Amino acid sequence: MEQVGAAALPVMVGVILLFGFVKGVEVLDVFLTGAREGLETSLRLLPTLIGLIVAVTMVRASGLLDLLAGLLAPLAQGMGVDPELLPLALLRPISGSGASAYTLTLLQKFGPDSPAGKIASVLSSSTETTFYAVAVYFGSCGYKRLGHTLPAALLGDAAALVFSVLSVKLLG
């Protein structure tokens, strides 16, 4: 399994290059044209990233998530969910690296093969960093109105929490 995953990137790049070469594309010249566009896109993203990451880092440092998790704890216990999973569920949509670090502490505390450790593993790997994706994708092309993007995306995140708990409880 590890090998299959590790092969994905080299194989994808290899196929793209080989196909291009066979079709007579001047691969390096074309690569450089594309890469130059990347420079522009990345620079345009920098202000968005600074704004987003400053806000997320502040939320994490202020203890706001712990406060929210504390408020929601009775609800979680009622559903049979370990309250220590709540900060992970709240952190996952806003910070990928923060969620990873928190998952690691949960795995160390409960053990990776315990129910709580498994739920944390499943929850972390079944969702993406929602706010990051929304800010970066819309920020890169300058849209301010997002329509129904966030409600739909956050419903997906909520479903991930419910299903990570259910699937681990049912399948072990």
Add this chain to the structure above:
Amino acid sequence: MLNSIWFGMIVLSVVCALCNGRLGDLSAALMDGAQTAVELSLFLLGSMCAWLGFLKIAEESGLSLLIARALAPVIGRLFPEYRDDQEIQGKISLNLSANLLGLGNAATPLGLAAMKSMAQRNPTDRPTKGMILFVVMNTASLQLIPLNMAAMRASCGSAVPFSILPQVWITSAASLAVCMTACKLLERRSLWNR
């Protein structure tokens, strides 16, 4: 909407830090956050340039068109607005393929390229239904094999790091189904389109 969320996040953090005496941490966080963002964008800059370079090769050689044709039944149904636009279909297909393979570093640049092309064909200042669905799909996880998580579990002493695969598939599929259904239902309501 992002305006109020951003405002809310910062103001609530300040209030919360005031109440529990974490103001020192908060000032450090502000500066750290700005620095992390610059470091992250330097990191992104590399993968962005590399992948947009490979994308260009895939487009010039016709590979992207081939993949788009193969996935056209799915992409055409999900994004009816772009049914006749093979360039956009190609970029969407490549982004979704990279996501399935778990190549996050490739998926973001490819996805941004798709967004750029969709934005160029959009005369209004609001994102199209297709753009919103595309972003929503990118906020869900399509990754088939969670390699990083398996590695983390193994490092914590898990006997069977990949034992979570069925649960991850069920959860990812359910989450994706919920957010895509929500997207398709909400796009009919004018409430969100103001």
